[in-house]
Amino acid sequence: MVCLSGPTGAGKTAAALALAGVFPVSVINADSRQVYRDFPLITAQPSPEERGRCPHLLYGFLPTEEKLGAGEYARLAAAAIREESEKGRLPVLVGGTGLYFKALLEGIAPIPDIPPDISAHWQKRCDEEGSVALHALLAGHDPAYAAKIHPNDRQRIMRALEVWQATGKPFSWWHARPMEASPHAACKIGLELPMAELEPILQRRIELMLRAGALEEAETALKRCADPEAPGWSGIGCAELHAHLGGRISLEECRALWFKNTRAYAKRQNTWFRADRDIRRFRPEETEAIVRHVRAAREYASGGQRG
RNA sequence: GCCGGGGUAGCUCAGUUGGUAGAGCAGCGGACUGAAAAUCCGCGUGUGGGCAGUUCAAUUCUGUCCCCCGGCA
Numbered sequence: 001m002v003c004l005s006g007p008t009g010a011g012k013t014a015a016a017l018a019l020a021g022v023f024p025v026s027v028i029n030a031d032s033r034q035v036y037r038d039f040p041l042i043t044a045q046p047s048p049e050e051r052g053r054c055p056h057l058l059y060g061f062l063p064t065e066e067k068l069g070a071g072e073y074a075r076l077a078a079a080a081i082r083e084e085s086e087k088g089r090l091p092v093l094v095g096g097t098g099l100y101f102k103a104l105l106e107g108i109a110p111i112p113d114i115p116p117d118i119s120a121h122w123q124k125r126c127d128e129e130g131s132v133a134l135h136a137l138l139a140g141h142d143p144a145y146a147a148k149i150h151p152n153d154r155q156r157i158m159r160a161l162e163v164w165q166a167t168g169k170p171f172s173w174w175h176a177r178p179m180e181a182s183p184h185a186a187c188k189i190g191l192e193l194p195m196a197e198l199e200p201i202l203q204r205r206i207e208l209m210l211r212a213g214a215l216e217e218a219e220t221a222l223k224r225c226a227d228p229e230a231p232g233w234s235g236i237g238c239a240e241l242h243a244h245l246g247g248r249i250s251l252e253e254c255r256a257l258w259f260k261n262t263r264a265y266a267k268r269q270n271t272w273f274r275a276d277r278d279i280r281r282f283r284p285e286e287t288e289a290i291v292r293h294v295r296a297a298r299e300y301a302s303g304g305q306r307g
Numbered sequence: 308g309c310c311g312g313g314g315u316a317g318c319u320c321a322g323u324u325g326g327u328a329g330a331g332c333a334g335c336g337g338a339c340u341g342a343a344a345a346u347c348c349g350c351g352u353g354u355g356g357g358c359a360g361u362u363c364a365a366u367u368c369u370g371u372c373c374c375c376c377g378g379c380a
Contacts, residue, residue: 008344033344043344069341099343108340149338155346156339163341175340236344260333265344271337 030095
């Protein structure tokens with residue numbers, strides 16, 4: 001399979017379709033936001049026209065009020081990869097969510113789902129006592145993991161505490177258990193663009209989204225699910241439009257915030273993918289080189305099977 | 308022209324009873340095991356508007372000039 005990563009706006013969809021012009025590609029989403037049904041435009045999902053050019057899986061199927069954890073994603077993606085491979089198609093994972101790629105390729109600790117009341121309990125305690133106090137508490141039960149995370153990192157502190165309470169085992173105990181990595185060899189490709197070149201693209205894309213009806217999309221989504229805390233609303237663009245529709249910020253402020261947050265996100269994605277030395281990097285317009293690279297990887301893989 | 312407020316980091320500002328300054332945001336770098344478009348961490352030399360004066364020492368006090376904002380003319 002091929003894993004196509006890179007920051008938002010770098011042209012992953014176009015590169016995937018270029019591959020689809022040469023190989024029997026099935027595109028599988030690897031983006032935590034493009035799974036949402038109510039935000040096809042704002043999360044930059046492939047258009048219906050684009051989806052018509054080859055099979056596309058795991059896009060736009062989740063309602064706004066539901067969340068898709070990395071483990072559940074990895075299961076869905078692994079099943080899709082297996083099915084498409086069996087059909088003789090080349091699975092091309094496309095997305096910008098580093099944790100999803102990691103969970104899929106390297107596996108993820110087999111931790112059971114946490115009952116919602118336990119999560120809510122730690123959320124409440126964190127609000128009341130603060131993350132530093134809970135970090136100290138965590139250090140008493142799981143010093144190894146507490147040492148790895150910062151006392152301000154409430155999200156990770158709460159996750160570790162709820163796993164510990166719900167399973168009776170420390171978070172780091174779970175991490176030490178064997179994980180199920182993907183059996184498929186991955187050809188990792190990363191699109192890369194200097195921030196100075198990416199910036200105007202991101203700026204322009206927001207304007208295009210607004211012109212194409214992003215406000216209307218958010219209004220419709222608001223009728224289905226008005227809760228700004230719902231998982232689907234936490235996407236960049238979604239949250240800003242929600243605030244604007246609620247009258248909390250002007251459209252101009254919305255635009256500015258949307259761009260600022262998108263840019264910061266692209267930087268975080270670069271940091272994540274830069275750390276992976278197995279990724280072969282290309283500029284977005286190097287489609288021919290990308291095709292050659294994938295062809296070579298496929299020949300190597302099939303040769304390896306024979307020999 | 309007069310009266311008041313102000314000129315300090317890229318931006319918005321704080322502070323220094325005189326010992327040459329620090330927050331937020333932005334920017335840059337990093338971490339990342341089920342919310343990950345999330346959640347966090349690290350990085351701060353800037354002619355303190357210009358010039359002069361007082362002082363051992365001025366961003367701080369004094370004078371003067373320049374610029375911005377509000378009011379009065």
